[in-house]
Amino acid sequence: MASKDSAVAHSLTNPEISRYSRQLIMPEIGVAGQMALKSSRVLIIGAGGLGCPAAIYLAAAGVGHIGIVDHDNVELSNLHRQILHTESAIGTPKAVSAAEQCRRLNSSITLEPITEKFTNKVAMNIVSRFDLVLDCTDNVATRYLINDACVLAGKPLVSGAALGFEGQLCVYNHRGGPCYRCLHPAPPPPETVVSCAEGGVLGLVPGIIGSMQALEAVKVILQPVQAKANLSATGTDEQQPPQAPKQQLRLFNALESSLRCVAIRKRSPGCEVCGREPRIVDVRSVDYEAFCGLPACDLVTPRTPLPGQTRISATEFAKVYNAAGSSPTEQRSPRLLLDVRPECEFAICRLRGSLNVPLSRLAQPVGKSLLAEALQPLLDSSLAAGDASFCDKDKLLPVYVICRRGNDSQVAVRILQEQLADRPCRLIDIAGGLTAWAAQVDREFPIY
Ligand SMILES: Nc1ncnc2c1ncn2[C@@H]1O[C@H](COP(=O)(O)OP(=O)(O)OP(=O)(O)O)[C@@H](O)[C@H]1O
Ligand SMILES: [Zn+2]
Numbered sequence: 001m002a003s004k005d006s007a008v009a010h011s012l013t014n015p016e017i018s019r020y021s022r023q024l025i026m027p028e029i030g031v032a033g034q035m036a037l038k039s040s041r042v043l044i045i046g047a048g049g050l051g052c053p054a055a056i057y058l059a060a061a062g063v064g065h066i067g068i069v070d071h072d073n074v075e076l077s078n079l080h081r082q083i084l085h086t087e088s089a090i091g092t093p094k095a096v097s098a099a100e101q102c103r104r105l106n107s108s109i110t111l112e113p114i115t116e117k118f119t120n121k122v123a124m125n126i127v128s129r130f131d132l133v134l135d136c137t138d139n140v141a142t143r144y145l146i147n148d149a150c151v152l153a154g155k156p157l158v159s160g161a162a163l164g165f166e167g168q169l170c171v172y173n174h175r176g177g178p179c180y181r182c183l184h185p186a187p188p189p190p191e192t193v194v195s196c197a198e199g200g201v202l203g204l205v206p207g208i209i210g211s212m213q214a215l216e217a218v219k220v221i222l223q224p225v226q227a228k229a230n231l232s233a234t235g236t237d238e239q240q241p242p243q244a245p246k247q248q249l250r251l252f253n254a255l256e257s258s259l260r261c262v263a264i265r266k267r268s269p270g271c272e273v274c275g276r277e278p279r280i281v282d283v284r285s286v287d288y289e290a291f292c293g294l295p296a297c298d299l300v301t302p303r304t305p306l307p308g309q310t311r312i313s314a315t316e317f318a319k320v321y322n323a324a325g326s327s328p329t330e331q332r333s334p335r336l337l338l339d340v341r342p343e344c345e346f347a348i349c350r351l352r353g354s355l356n357v358p359l360s361r362l363a364q365p366v367g368k369s370l371l372a373e374a375l376q377p378l379l380d381s382s383l384a385a386g387d388a389s390f391c392d393k394d395k396l397l398p399v400y401v402i403c404r405r406g407n408d409s410q411v412a413v414r415i416l417q418e419q420l421a422d423r424p425c426r427l428i429d430i431a432g433g434l435t436a437w438a439a440q441v442d443r444e445f446p447i448y
Pocket of ligand 2: 179180182268272273
């Protein structure tokens, strides 16, 4: 009869051996690799489209301690891609919701939800408690902050991003490689930054990139184990110089199902945070939002507003809109309501009687002729009825311009002011767009 303690001792429990058996039997992982995963502490910043798949795979793989930072609450529009959050979690903190789901999958690991915003005040305290960081956030200011905190704390960073049908990932500050700042010393111009809320994203894309971030994280954790194994395989105690890892940026295209690997530059000696003479030695002294010209969130920032006389609030516009047709005089008051959103958004919802000329087409012949076709009968009917029929006190045909949130409509008004300079029109932007309409006028109006 076998003795009770016939098994060779190591720190994996029987349930762990069973749970991880399929990866445990791989020579690249083995007991040493599984132990490395078990004793590792990984920080995931952002529990959204990237953070959810990353967290669940790391939990499944047996990473012993996972911290999940997110200050936001779950919304209905998150569920198509932020797959750890369920309908019943709507309104609750994402960090808690994600941690709970990971705990449901693997109760033998420690999950640490952190529901505060990752700012330069708390960054070092949080990052220093972990071995490795995954950037799963969605804004440039936070991206620079995470990078700098990782450099200053000496932690590798697995960074991911996804938008539309495209995604990318890269490992920074690892084994002598560059940091995010080495490659991007200056932030992109604020007006070129597009968020998922503006540009859209297919849920599967962050699903794939987030999973790949988890994969890179596991490889970073296993790397010392493998290096040690390679060393003993050579049969010599002599320390070999570490092989320089391939530094690559991976670009994923979901439409082509392609993954392109691009070699990235080496660490930059002039880098402001990891270079020879770093200027940034304390993240608390950097204003990341000012540096990027954008807030540390993906909310659409209002552009420089048009002057007051060219704008109208949603509530004020509702008076004009609802009055149309209600009295004979107002019926004779022509006006044009122009919706400048892309066609696919116009198909989701629209105000009755609006004409769709997407902003991108306004300056094109097709947009110009659509507009001219709509304008001419209105101008003709106004002229036929005499100037008095114009509801505008300046005797100009009001052309109201609306979009989703009130930014594109302002750009459109500026374009149209030039384009229609010789027509008797007055361009009026509807402040806050359909979002304001839904909030202030019609709560039943669908928002997306
Ligand atoms: N500074 C930060 N501190 C903590 N969490 C952050 C920070 N910046 C971004 N995040 C989080 O990163 C996550 C990014 O995920 P994602 O872009 O999929 O979600 P989202 O912002 O909810 O999306 P949507 O744009 O559709 O509203 C969000 O949950 C966001 O709250
Ligand atoms: Zn650098």
